[in-house]
Amino acid sequence: MTTADLTTADLILTNARVLTMDPDHPRAEAVALSGDRILAVGSAAEIAALAGPDTRILDAGGRTVLPGFFEGHLHVGLGGADLTHLHIGHLHGAEAVGAAFRGFAGANPDMPLLMAQEAHYGILDKPATRHDLDAMIADRPIAMMSPDLHTVWANTAALEAAGLLHGAEMPHGHEVVMGADGLATGELREFEAFGPVIAFAGEGRINLGIATGEExxxxxxxxxxxxxxxxxxxxxxxxxxxxxxxxxxxxxxxxxxxxxxxxxxxxxxxxxxxxxxxxxxxxxxxxxxxxxxxxxxxxxxxxxxxxxxxxxxxxxxxxxxxxxxxxxxxxxxxxxxxxxxxxxxxxxxxxxxxxxxxxxxxxxxxxxxxxxxxxxxxxxxxxxxxxxxxxxxxxxxxxxxxxxxxxxxxxxxxxxxxxxxxxxxxxxxxxxxxxxxxxxxxxxxxxxxxxxxxxxxxxxxxxxxxxxxxxxxxxxxxxxxxxxxxxxxxxxxxxxxxxxxxxxxAHRDHVTGTLRPGLAADLVMLGGDIEATEPARIADLGVVLTICGGRVIHDAEAGAGTAAAS
The missing domain is CATH 3.20.20.140 (Metal-dependent hydrolases)
Known part of the structure; x- marks a missing residue:
């Protein structure tokens, strides 16, 4: 067992298959937490000795415990907004997409822009235009975003609301695609081109960092x-x-x-x-x-x-x-x-x-x-x-x-x-x-x-x-x-x-990423033993418990967590 000190543990996870990511001590059976730090990692018997009368003990039942996952590349504000949007990645064809837009419109009568996410590039079997989206909904601004977040297709109402129908000067690499009629086709390539559409939807401030880098x-x-x-x-x-x-x-x-x-x-x-x-x-x-x-x-x-x-x-x-x-x-x-x-x-x-x-x-x-x-x-x-x-x-x-x-x-x-x-x-x-x-x-x-x-x-x-x-x-x-x-x-x-x-x-290995005494009490418990699970079934394990800085921020079995962590 390795310990940070001899303090009594606040929380112990035991009877676990602990994968520490620490090459010196790659496996363990239990982890003890004290405050916002890892107190000790070791065998179930060793860690049990750190329990006091007020220690909370969780039996993992042979499930995998890992360092909390480190998400090294995402867009959390955009993701938060995405959770409020329409998702059409499972759909194909103008009829299905149009029906989804109309249902979403009915459920969100006051939303300034009806934004659909995960519109793959062949979703309409042709290059999408504002006219295709107008045929779905013409009297409200609607738009759909490609899965890679690099292209948006907007209807005429959205282009007008964003001031893009007649085109706009864009930095190199960003483009409001124009048609032979001198008006925007509806395809907006890269962040500054569709930034005005995002902005009038009320999400412009969250999008600003990736769109322009400005304040x-x-x-x-x-x-x-x-x-x-x-x-x-x-x-x-x-x-x-x-x-x-x-x-x-x-x-x-x-x-x-x-x-x-x-x-x-x-x-x-x-x-x-x-x-x-x-x-x-x-x-x-x-x-x-x-x-x-x-x-x-x-x-x-x-x-x-x-x-x-x-x-x-x-x-x-x-x-x-x-x-x-x-x-x-x-x-x-x-x-x-x-x-x-x-x-x-x-x-x-x-x-x-x-x-x-x-x-x-x-x-x-x-x-x-x-x-x-x-x-x-x-x-x-x-x-x-x-x-x-x-x-x-x-x-x-x-x-x-x-x-x-x-x-x-x-x-x-x-x-x-x-x-x-x-x-x-x-x-x-x-x-x-x-x-x-x-x-x-x-x-x-x-x-x-x-x-x-x-x-x-x-x-x-x-x-x-x-x-x-x-x-x-x-x-x-x-x-x-x-x-x-x-x-x-x-x-x-x-x-x-x-x-x-x-x-x-991310230069954060002195804080987190491994389960070692003295590092942050950041860990995740899965719904089973990941090493004994067929790769195709790993997603079915689910996440049972997420702890960050010693605080439970997700507890699937309790059905609740807390937003407070520091």
Missing amino acids: PDPRPGAAERAADKALLLKGMLHCAAHGVTSLVNMDGNRYTLELLAEMQAEGALPLRVKVPFHFKPHMDLDALERASAMAEDFGDDWISSGFVKMFMDGVIDSRTAYMLRDYPDQPGHRSEPLFAPERFAEIATEIDRRGLQIAVHAIGDGAVRAVIDGYEAARAANGSRDSRHRIEHIELIDPADIPRLGAFGITASLQPPHAPGAMDFPLQPTLSRIGAARLADAFNWRSLAEAGAPIAFSSDWPVADVSVLRGIAAALTRAPFEGARDERLSLAETLHAYTAGGAWA
Whole structure:
């Protein structure tokens, strides 16, 4: 047994199959908690000796206990809003989608925008237009968002309400698609293009971090802040129900951090949250002063910043991912990086010089290479340090670039639910966009791990379901693409990527991610023994108990939890 001290435990979980993620003590039978810290990890008999008259003892009945899941890439405010929207991922065809919209409209007569989520790119069997949506509902603004959150299709009423019907000037990489009639077709590509639609729906402040990287102006009043905190709380409690105790919110700004700090002061912050400064192509280097200030002002065990998020490209399905070769279904087209490679290298070098971490969305192999080159330039200019710079997604990578991640210590931040066919995303149109000749270079999780890249797994919710158990099942059951090797990791590697790997990738491993005395009392108990469960049935286990900072934030058997955590 290892202990932090000899204090009597407040809570003991015993008769468990404890997977600690601590390589020195990988397994145990019981865990003792004292206050907000882990007191001891060991055998049932050893831990029983730490019980006092007021100790709460929970018999796990042989179920798996793990460190609380570390969600390394999601959008919790957007997710909170998503929970209030219409979901149409299971539907196909204009008739079914229209019926769902009309039913949702009837149930929400006062909603300013009727937003549908999970509208896959082929949902109408043709490129969707405002006229298609007008035929469903014409007298109220409606819109539907693609599963990857990079495209919105809006009806005429929504375009008019957002001031986009006649087009609008957009930054490079963001587009209001125009028709031959001189009016917007209804397709809005990337965040700044559909930002005005989100804004008039009342969710603009939560969307601002990812859309522009700027702060709300004018400063939101008390009622607006309360509404935004409610969305954050809704999203966090949804995460807690899936065993998540820490998350990296991959969008945000100082306003997001301020809201979280208010929730912390109110005793209503259930999870640990890390928030970036979002650097956009229009910004000058001096904007990084804001990133440094955020890092200095927010850095406790619950709320932290200290990193800069960027986008290098878009997504494969809309052909906005930056490729080294032409898209096979659109010869001559490779898309373009959102940052010129030499410009990105300059920015990365300055961020690294400031001692900040960098996380870059890069999906196409051209974007991935540009990011690696930029990180290499920063390392050459500033010297090697424990930077833990990250690349988010890496859906396609040139084989020559795979060993470079391990060589430079670059974290591969990957999402098992994103692989086509693994969970909710269909095989098409993604595989056709990649092309049969490149499928062996797509979603190369094992290849990256074998080459020494640190691996962190996440969901990217609300792009995909936040359920970690579904993500684990997807990671373990994913079928290899035709002509490609099996890129799955083992159960042990997958669990590590959802716990200790995520914490390490976020510079939070000194706080959480493993079950060791002295670290945060963050843990999750599943509904059975995950190691004895068939991979396809893992999602059925469910999460029984989630504890963050020593407080129960989800208890499925009690039917209730608490929002207070600090």
